[in-house]
Amino acid sequence: MRKIQLAVVPGDGVGKEVVPAAIDVLHTVAEVHGGFQFEFTEFPWNSDYYVEHGKMMPDDGINILSAYEGVFLGSIGNAKLVPDRVSTWDFIIKIRREFEQSINLRPAKYFKGLKSPLVNPRDFDLVVVRENSEGEYSQVGGRIYKGEDELAIQNAIFSRKGSERAMRFAFELARKRRNHVTSATKSNGIFHSMPFWDEVFDEVKKDYQDVDTAAYHIDALTAYFVTRPETLDVVVASNLFGDILSDLGGAILGSIGIAPAANINLNGKYPSMFEPVHGSAPDIYGKGIANPIGQIWTAKMMLDQFGFEDAGSLLLDSIGDVIESGFVTPDLGGKASTTEVAEEIARIFKEKAK
Ligand SMILES: NC(=O)c1ccc[n+]([C@@H]2O[C@H](COP(=O)([O-])OP(=O)(O)OC[C@H]3O[C@@H](n4cnc5c(N)ncnc54)[C@H](O)[C@@H]3O)[C@@H](O)[C@H]2O)c1
Ligand SMILES: O=C(O)C[C@@H](O)C(=O)O
Ligand SMILES: [K+]
Ligand SMILES: [Mn+2]
The missing domain is CATH 3.40.718.10 (Isopropylmalate Dehydrogenase)
Structure with a gap:
């Protein structure tokens, strides 16, 4: 059984909603696969942390993260508390550069049922x-x-x-x-x-x-x-x-809430970081309606990166089925909540894996 140690930073706003939803899906994927397990260590680094400590992460934050095989990030930014320039440069860009994540891979692909x-x-x-x-x-x-x-x-x-x-x-x-x-x-x-x-x-x-x-x-x-x-x-x-x-x-494709991304370290010296394209979406945060698909598709990119392409492609198919069924969040024209969509993706994944 391969155990993969991941650092998790939900971050600000909807990151705190979509990251737990995606982690639940990842646990299901690992369970069904049987050959690997993810162990998540969560770090509370975000704009609230900045208000309390005067920084986005501890001074040895980069060192702490470097012990993990990957970083699973939601989104960072709350302009009411910290200027966006500061939260972006002192956190996201800092990690991208310190960890030499020189490529940011951002796929976009049509799924049947999307209202483009x-x-x-x-x-x-x-x-x-x-x-x-x-x-x-x-x-x-x-x-x-x-x-x-x-x-x-x-x-x-x-x-x-x-x-x-x-x-x-x-x-x-x-x-x-x-x-x-x-x-x-x-x-x-x-x-x-x-x-x-x-x-x-x-x-x-x-x-x-x-x-x-x-x-x-x-x-x-x-x-x-x-x-x-x-x-x-x-x-x-x-x-x-x-x-x-x-x-x-x-x-x-209908919503930036579905767009995934991977910040890739190419030289193997540091972890890569996986985070959706979207930000903290303060306009919808707290309502439980953030689309989890961007974060879950991002999880699929992480599976690919760790060599579990079969599981990754089954997960993407499951996302496609859920979109096609219309069981989606309001940004895609549906009525489902963040957790309902994630649970449905996990359920379909289980079914497909049979
Ligand atoms: N990598 C990152 O973490 C990242 C990326 C972009 C913006 N930000 C930060 O996020 C904050 C808000 O920025 P913004 O408003 O320019 O961009 P944003 O991506 O947060 O939101 C833009 C629009 O997309 C919608 N949206 C975003 N994610 C969604 C989701 N999962 N489901 C449904 N709708 C979603 C929002 O409701 C909003 O209408 C700022 O502080 C900014 O600096 C962070
Ligand atoms: O500009 C950035 O890189 C921050 C954010 O908009 C992103 O796309 O990750
Ligand atoms: K993000
Ligand atoms: Mn952006």
Whole structure:
């Protein structure tokens, strides 16, 4: 019996609702599988913790987390208590960078029964490979002067290593999918970094002659997500573009509440972190109606990462069945609660595994 030690941070808002729901499903998956067990250790690090301790996590928080094989995170952010910039940088981005989670993998795929705003959403099946260590997310810059002369400078960091790493990952992934990589660029308006990104892409693609490619400016690409999603398979994007495209993917499928994500450590030195695309959703928190599917699909990505792809794919099929049955939360047009949907997914998983 393989025991997998996981650190769990429900975080803020709906994270506290969807994480326990997904953990229940994971226990069912492990029970049915019989070959592994998850042991979860929960950490109460969030915006309330910040109010009490003046920090998002203890000083040795990274060290504590490094003892686990993975981090299962809900969402972080409560702007009433902590500025979003602080909760994001001192927690999520800190972990992503300290643990060298250089890739953020964010799939989006149509399931029968989803009420997509697209006329033909059946063709929607893509993965955003978001560069997760640099790009537009930088603390390099500053602010000077006050009043009329006040100004802010925000630098973006694009390294050959970082860009190439994300692109190679995208090409390797495409070989396991439909053999196509689209690069998100903006080399018409962004003078230095995006032409550099394009050059690196053109170099990297030479090593993957078997994979078809396209490169679109981000404005056109966002439109193509809507008008011709069937042309998209793997989309490689900088940190900010990837962030935006992944919410768009979720929204096109009916709700960002279903969108999963994995922050992947590629060198094996540190744990990866699994968290849905969505945030703490303060507008619906406390009502028990948050969609747990993003967190459960994220759990599926974690199963894949640990080598339990069979269980992962059965879990995704179970999610698909629940969506098709219409037993879903209000964001997808249903009336079910967070826990009811999770329980139904677990029930269907058990049935399918028979
Ligand atoms: N990785 C993260 O933890 C993460 C990601 C995004 C935002 N945030 C933080 O979350 C807070 C709120 O940010 P926001 O409002 O921009 O984005 P958000 O993702 O929290 O919410 C955007 C919209 O999506 C809906 N939504 C989100 N998750 C849902 C779910 N599971 N089920 C149903 N509907 C869902 C919300 O109700 C809201 O209408 C901020 O503090 C922000 O910094 C954190
Ligand atoms: O910008 C971020 O990375 C925070 C959040 O929006 C996310 O997508 O994880
Ligand atoms: K999240
Ligand atoms: Mn985001």
